[in-house]
Amino acid sequence: MSNSVASPPPDSTPKNKKRGKAGGVRSTPKGRRVDPQAREDVQALLGDAPRRRDLLIEHLHKIQDRYGCLSARHLVALADEMKMAMAEVYEVATFYHHFDVVKEGDTAPPAITVRVCDSIACELAGSHDLLAKLPAILGSGVRVLHAPCVGRCETAPVAVVGQNPIPYATAEQVKQTVQAGQVTHPSTGAVTPGYIDYAAYRAAGGYALAASCAAGAKKPADVIAIMEDSGLRGLGGAGFPAGRKWKLVSAEPAPRLMAINIDEGEPGTFKDRYYLERDPHRFLEGALIAAWAVGIDAIYIYLRDEYHGCRAILEREIAALQANPPYAIPAIHLRRGAGAYICGEESSMIESIEGKRGEPRLRPPYVAQVGLFGRPTLEHNMETLHWVREILEKGAAWFAGQGRNGRKGLRSFSVSGRVKKPGVHLAPAGITLRELIDEYCGGMLEGHELYGYLPGGASGGILPADKADIPLDFDTLNPYGCFIGSAAIVVFSKHDTASAVARNLMKFFADESCGQCTPCRVGTVKALQLMEQKRWDAPLLQELSQAMMDASICGLGQAAPNPALTVLKFFPKEVE
Numbered sequence: 412m413s414n415s416v417a418s419p420p421p422d423s424t425p426k427n428k429k430r431g432k433a434g435g436v437r438s439t440p441k442g443r444r445v446d447p448q449a450r451e452d453v454q455a456l457l458g459d460a461p462r463r464r465d466l467l468i469e470h471l472h473k474i475q476d477r478y479g480c481l482s483a484r485h486l487v488a489l490a491d492e493m494k495m496a497m498a499e500v501y502e503v504a505t506f507y508h509h510f511d512v513v514k515e516g517d518t519a520p521p522a523i524t525v526r527v528c529d530s531i532a533c534e535l536a537g538s539h540d541l542l543a544k545l546p547a548i549l550g551s552g553v554r555v556l557h558a559p560c561v562g563r564c565e566t567a568p569v570a571v572v573g574q575n576p577i578p579y580a581t582a583e584q585v586k587q588t589v590q591a592g593q594v595t596h597p598s599t600g601a602v603t604p605g606y607i608d609y610a611a612y613r614a615a616g617g618y619a620l621a622a623s624c625a626a627g628a629k630k631p632a633d634v635i636a637i638m639e640d641s642g643l644r645g646l647g648g649a650g651f652p653a654g655r656k657w658k659l660v661s662a663e664p665a666p667r668l669m670a671i672n673i674d675e676g677e678p679g680t681f682k683d684r685y686y687l688e689r690d691p692h693r694f695l696e697g698a699l700i701a702a703w704a705v706g707i708d709a710i711y712i713y714l715r716d717e718y719h720g721c722r723a724i725l726e727r728e729i730a731a732l733q734a735n736p737p738y739a740i741p742a743i744h745l746r747r748g749a750g751a752y753i754c755g756e757e758s759s760m761i762e763s764i765e766g767k768r769g770e771p772r773l774r775p776p777y778v779a780q781v782g783l784f785g786r787p788t789l790e791h792n793m794e795t796l797h798w799v800r801e802i803l804e805k806g807a808a809w810f811a812g813q814g815r816n817g818r819k820g821l822r823s824f825s826v827s828g829r830v831k832k833p834g835v836h837l838a839p840a841g842i843t844l845r846e847l848i849d850e851y852c853g854g855m856l857e858g859h860e861l862y863g864y865l866p867g868g869a870s871g872g873i874l875p876a877d878k879a880d881i882p883l884d885f886d887t888l889n890p891y892g893c894f895i896g897s898a899a900i901v902v903f904s905k906h907d908t909a910s911a912v913a914r915n916l917m918k919f920f921a922d923e924s925c926g927q928c929t930p931c932r933v934g935t936v937k938a939l940q941l942m943e944q945k946r947w948d949a950p951l952l953q954e955l956s957q958a959m960m961d962a963s964i965c966g967l968g969q970a971a972p973n974p975a976l977t978v979l980k981f982f983p984k985e986v987e
């Protein structure tokens with residue numbers, strides 16, 4: 412066979428023309444044509460930004476933010492500008508909740524959208540009544556949607572007008588915000604008061620430790636050993652030992668990358684937002700130290716889209732850090748989520764950073780051997796990195812010695828529900844719920860008596876009041892069919908029922924399933940149907956749960972049955 416380039420066939424048609432059914436020649440290309448005005452719109456929005464595939468979601472946000480939706484004409488123009496198939500752009504745009512795709516002939520959504528959180532903390536605080544009232548109060552010119560957890564559970568119920576969150580929301584407050592046109596987050600255009608900015612952080616000794624490491628004052632192996640001795644485990648939910656993860660990834664071939672997960676979409680969880688709004692450089696310095704120890708070339712920060720104020724802070728502070736770095740730091744890239752709980756799962760987050768649908772990969776959970784852009788990737792939760800500087804300054808023994816009831820370390824508990832002082836409470840790992848409520852949360856609300864609680868957010872299961880003396884930490888809850896996850900504690904009282912709480916959580920999972928695997932996509936919907944009955948079909952629900960746990964690709968489907976199973980185990984009289 413000849414290796415020469417073959418000549419085109421005698422009847423080859425010019426690239427810009429196609430033959431019709433009768434053999435005639437089209438004067439225009441087949442398929443969607445790019446509208447000239449739409450092309451100008453997209454080019455103006457993208458400016459000099461690279462047209463790389465991994466920036467697709469960033470570019471979709473630019474269009475959504477400017478025009479309030481993603482029209483077909485703009486999607487066609489974007490696909491052409493990025494040299495991508497329209498199908499690729501469309502499948503990504505339609506995957507995420509915060510993109511409004513408008514097909515030809517369809518009506519664009521109203522200019523203002525109000526999202527009312529109806530996840531468990533907000534439901535306990537009356538969000539359903541708020542959802543029922545707002546459409547009539549706001550009128551047809553405002554779109555009212557239910558939303559999954561927006562990460563502000565301590566101020567439930569929460570409504571979000573455009574990008575502006577309203578804590579302790581009432582119908583009148585939402586109406587006034589809409590009428591005033593306050594649709595952007597207050598910190599988008601002005602510095603949020605009270606947080607430690609770059610200048611203040613540097614003045615207080617910030618980045619001195621990272622700079623000394625980079626200058627050779629410490630050896631990577633010694634720092635990794637300190638992290639291992641401290642007992643610090645991943646604080647995003649999985650709990651993998653941080654120091655061991657650093658060692659594993661550093662042994663992988665270069666180049667290596669880092670992905671920082673701040674998608675924090677688990678109902679009941681808001682600790683990352685709390686720290687970002689107060690001390691953003693604490694975790695950034697931890698990331699730089701980890702990058703030095705592991706040999707990281709570039710850092711990617713994935714921030715959930717609901718945290719508009721945090722994004723404004725990070726954009727400002729990363730720019731300040733890069734403009735005047737303490738030493739030659741790696742590149743730092745901030746990426747914006749688009750409303751998908753599944754992207755809190757490590758491999759789904761990596762897919763999303765690459766500009767794809769956030770669907771989980773089948774691979775080892777501790778190190779992305781074929782991770783971000785096909786390179787070994789160190790993945791961490793933000794709070795894990797938040798502790799790095801303090802552990803290295805005070806020592807591994809200091810951190811390990813902070814625990815209680817035989818446990819090691821500190822935990823940032825996101826507490827919401829029927830307590831007097833909801834919020835982020837930094838407490839010893841191993842503290843019990845009863846101790847946490849009494850010592851940190853000011854006790855139960857007046858007129859409320861403890862009935863049960865979620866020890867680990869939506870997926871961590873439900874425990875009754877008589878299990879309030881179990882140490883709250885990794886592994887301690889496993890014998891009860893629960894886990895601590897990201898330490899999201901939601902407390903409910905005898906005014907509530909565990910079965911209603913479980914239904915709320917299963918509805919969340921059904922809405923947030925990415926749909927990639929049948930056990931999760933179908934199982935969550937079927938489980939919700941069974942749980943909506945007055946009497947639960949326990950054998951069928953248990954059989955369905957086992958199938959979901961055994962066959963689902965990722966943790967969403969595997970953990971979704973936990974609330975139902977723990978209700979059957981600990982609150983059987985509610986569903987018999």
